[in-house]
Amino acid sequence: EPEVTQTPSHQVTQMGQEVILRCVPISNHLYFYWYRQILGQKVEFLVSFYNNEISEKSEIFDDQFSVERPDGSNFTLKIRSTKLEDSAMYFCASSVGDSFNNSPLHFGNGTRLTVT
Amino acid sequence: AQKITQTQPGMFVQEKEAVTLDCTYDTSDPSYGLFWYKQPSSGEMIFLIYQGSYDQQNATEGRYSLNFQKARKSANLVISASQLGDSAMYFCAMRELNTNAGKSTFGDGTTLTVKP
Numbered sequence: 428e429p430e431v432t433q434t435p436s437h438q439v440t441q442m443g444q445e446v447i448l449r450c451v452p453i454s455n456h457l458y459f460y461w462y463r464q465i466l467g468q469k470v471e472f473l474v475s476f477y478n479n480e481i482s483e484k485s486e487i488f489d490d491q492f493s494v495e496r497p498d499g500s501n502f503t504l505k506i507r508s509t510k511l512e513d514s515a516m517y518f519c520a521s522s523v524g525d526s527f528n529n530s531p532l533h534f535g536n537g538t539r540l541t542v543t
Numbered sequence: 544a545q546k547i548t549q550t551q552p553g554m555f556v557q558e559k560e561a562v563t564l565d566c567t568y569d570t571s572d573p574s575y576g577l578f579w580y581k582q583p584s585s586g587e588m589i590f591l592i593y594q595g596s597y598d599q600q601n602a603t604e605g606r607y608s609l610n611f612q613k614a615r616k617s618a619n620l621v622i623s624a625s626q627l628g629d630s631a632m633y634f635c636a637m638r639e640l641n642t643n644a645g646k647s648t649f650g651d652g653t654t655l656t657v658k659p
Contacts, residue, residue: 472646485646516586520588530576532590534588534590
């Protein structure tokens with residue numbers, strides 16, 4: 428069964444550094460998302476992406492965050508200048524369409540980001 | 544206001560028994576979808592079951608069923624014949640079609656422990 432893949436599985440970085448989290452969504456999916464989960468807490472929406480542009484973003488997704496689909500397969504999340512509070516599990520997800528009818532999110536296994 | 548409320552931080556169930564995980568939601572959008580996801584200790588997010596706001600019947604997927612009470616705005620997950628492998632965190636999520644197309648809002652989650 429096709430799956431969303433994320434790399435790396437764990438990233439350690441120093442405060443103020445830039446990180447790029449990478450994702451390969453399922454190939455026939457049209458909608459891509461980033462969510463984050465601070466350890467043991469709720470899953471928080473960051474951004475949704477469709478047709479090569481952001482369709483929606485949350486308050487968390489401020490100017491230090493950006494997303495890109497540089498080619499036909501990769502979907503990246505860049506954090507420009509990391510802060511300690513950016514430490515979390517970052518999940519990439521994709522869905523076939525934005526209709527809720529039978530269109531669940533398919534999640535990758537996540538990238539655990541640790542900012543020191 | 545909290546859009547998705549899961550009032551049970553933790554639940555215990557005896558192996559082979561059924562368990563109900565509660566979820567209530569709040570929306571003024573008549574078109575929405577409700578999803579349940581499972582997050583084992585390994586961290587991945589697994590889609591379990593979906594219910595659309597216009598669906599007349601409760602959704603079922605194997606041992607999972609959704610007790611959808613639209614007037615009460617509740618969408619409880621019922622797991623029948625619990626297995627040790629069901630021990631995990633369970634998240635209820637909602638996607639509103641007309642107001643926040645694409646974005647899913649998650650509850651705080653319920654940790655289920657299945658006892659042998």
